[in-house]
Amino acid sequence: MLSFLLSTLLLASPPKEDWRTPFEKGNGNTTATYAECIAYYQKLDAAYPEIQMRAVGPTDSGQPLHEVVVALDGKFEPANSQGRSRPVVLIQNGIHPGEPEGIDACMALVRDYVQKKELRRQLENMTLVVIPIYNVDGALNRNSTTRTNQNGPESYGFRGNARNLDLNRDYVKQDSRNARSFAELFRRWQPDIFVDTHTSNGADYQYTMTLIATQKDKLAPDLSDYLTQRLLPALNTGMDKHKSPLTPYVDFEGRTPDARGLVGFLETPRYSTGYTTLFNTIGFVTETHMLKAYTPRVQATYDFLDVLLRFVHTDAAALTQARAQAVRKLSTQSTFPLAWKLDTTAADKVNFRGYTGKTKSSEVSGQPRLYYDRKAPFTRQLNYYNTFRPTLTVSRPKAYLIPQAWTEVLDRLRVAGASLQRLTRDTTLTAEVYYIEDYKTSPRPYEGHYLHSGVTVRTTQQPLRYYRGDYVASLDDATAxxxxxxxxxxxxxxxxxxxxxxxxxxxxxxxxxxxFEDVAADLLRRDPALREQLEKQKQQEPALAKSGDAQLEWVYRHSKYYEPTHMRYPIARWQGGTLAVK
Structure with missing residues (x-):
């Protein structure tokens, strides 16, 4: 009778909740679909008061961008973290949905951090924010072939978004709604640390995980010291304990990594961590190795994020202090670098675990081809070139004057939280003005634009007419x-x-x-100095001396008839006094 009652009670009790992620339910070589990922976080949100998932903005797919906030005290707004020694860690997954390790790792990580008592403690003094899948558009465009070099999973999303944009080139131009939604999310949270999860391409080597850290020379000194002397050593030690050692991202010049050594990645603001650096946020890009099996790649991503969160928990005060000091120093920074160059005379040493690169005959072409011999591993010290020097700097203006006509630019400044005020009346202001002297333009489009480079400018002081409603962007806050x-x-x-x-x-x-021939002749008769200047120019430039059309153009460009706005950059640098703004 007793056994019958026990069996009846057991049958009547509800089944234990299955909290396995879609990846964990699979065969080790599958990744969650977009729908499965969102449904799993919705389930966590419903079950745990410490988790809240919410839509935070549109994407080009028509589906919303989501954020998952994990806070043990149930306070899910950024204001509860800012201004306190309570760091915010923001993890972004699926910017390239064909590189989905972070998608699967974070689902398990968030679950474990609320279900396991030992892990919950790590969140007592921090807020964790997760973007489940950033490139929703690409995640919906699922296939099994576009990641040609990659060892699993069986199917995955596509790199391009709904507009065929690579979102990891879109952080400043913000052609996508995804990027604009991210910028608003980032501005609200102002995270102390940002992580963007990826899978690598490139050489073969022994590591499962490689890491891009914010380029140290681009960080404020306090943050740079914190990154290099405290945070990176702790991450390396922690990953060693997981028997998944880290190496810097394997970027190199030459045939193989050991030919000339590794080169640091200079992430400009088009990239995720280049963008976050502009706001004194330490950034990481995890790059698991594409030829390793999918399960160890997911595990390495999970382990890295776990090691990071544990260290932030123990070192929260030092991290927030370093960042606060960087923000304070920004307020008095007088010059800013605009371009950088690798210093090839400065090299650190890294112990690198690689495979020997060899050559054999190609079965396709019959020509010599490179391959990595996994039967010939090596560990040796390589040079690591990761020192960059500014090649161009600019002095800090008091503000920028922006005519209201440039709405696309103003929209992007607003999203970033820039301090924008408007002139209250029409006025004439003498400001520092640039003329574009020269530039080069790419012959083919890059991410929807023909990029300019090699820009040189001529600087003048000019009185310019401004109108009520034109903008003043002051450099008096963290967006400087x-x-x-x-x-x-x-x-x-x-x-x-x-x-x-x-x-x-x-x-x-x-x-x-x-x-204009007659007008130009009259100008030269009336202005002997202009005639003398033209004659000098002809002596210096034989091509000018031989071309009547070129001389006519020269006179036009040195006359009052030449339009003053041609090649004049419309945003001026203001160094003056108080302006009438609201």
């Missing part, structure tokens, strides 16, 4: 560096470089030569 790198045309990823001001590069008026 962002404003400089976006609005100085010579910066590598400036709005000018991305083509937002191309209309100024085209003349709107010109002349008919047979009419």
């Amino acid at each position: 560096r962002f404003l400089v790198e976006m609005l100085e045309p010579q910066a590598t990823d400036s709005f000018f470089a991305w083509g937002f001001f191309d209309s100024i590069l085209q003349q709107k008026e010109h002349f008919s030569d047979y009419v």
Whole structure:
């Protein structure tokens, strides 16, 4: 009778909840679909008061971008973390959905951090924010063939989004709704640490996990010291304990990594960690090795994130102090780098675990081809070139003056949280103005734009007419560096470089030569100094001396008839006093 009652009670009790992720239910070589991923986080949200998932903005797919916030105290708004020694860690997954390890690792990580008592403790003094899948569009475009070099999973998403944009080139130009939603999310949270999860391409080597850290020379000194002296050593030690050692991202010049050594990755603001650096956030890109099996790649990603969160828990005060100091120093920073160059005379040493690169005959072409011999592993010290020097700097203006016509630029400044005020009346202001002297343009489109580079400018002081409603962008808050790198045309990823001001590069008026011949002759008669300047120029430039058309153009460009706005960069640098703004 007793056994019958026990069996009846057991049959009547509800089945134990299955908290395995879609990856864990699979064969070790599958990744969650977009629908499965969102449904799993919804299930966690419903079951645990410490977790909240919410839609935070649109994507080009028509589906929303989600954030998952994990806070043990149930306070899910950024204001509860900011201004306290309570770091925010933001993890972004699926920017390239064909590289999905972070998608699967984070589902298990969030679950474990609320279900396991020992892990819950790590969140007592921090807030964890997870973007389940950033490139929703690409995740919905599922296939099994586009990651040709990759060893699993069986199917996955596509790198391009719904507009065929690589979102890891879209952080400043923000052609996608995904990028604009991310910028708003990032501005709200102002995370102390940001992680973007990826899978590598490139050489073969022994490591499962490689790591791009924010380029140390681009960080404020306090943050750079914190990264290199405390955080990176702790991450390396922690991953060693998991028997999954880290190495810097395997970027190199030459035939194989051991030929000339590794080279640091200079992430400009078009990339995720280049963008976050503009706001004094330490960034990491995890790059698992594409030829390793999928399960160890997911495990290595999980382990890295776990090691990171544990260290942030123990070192929260030092991290927030270093970042606060960097923000304070930004307020008095007088010059800003705009471009960088690798210093090939400065090298650290790294112990690198690689495979010997060899050559054999190609079965396709019959020509010699490279292969890595996994039967010939090696461990040896390699040079690691990771010191970059500024090649161009600019002084800090008090503010930038922006005519209200440039709405696309203003929209992006607003999203980033820039301090924008508007002039309350029409006025004339004498400001520092650039003329674009020279630039190069890529012959083919890159991510939807014909990029400009090699920009040189001529600087003048000019009185300019401004109108009520034009904008003043002050450099008096944490967006100062962002404003400089976006609005100085010579910066590598400036709005000018991305083509937002191309209309100024085209003349709107010109002349008919047979009419202007008489006007030009009269100008030269009336202005002997102009005639003398032309004659000198002809002596210096034989081509000019031989061309009547070129001389006529020269006179036109040195006359009052030449339009003053041609090649004039429309955003001026203001160094003056108080402006009437609201």
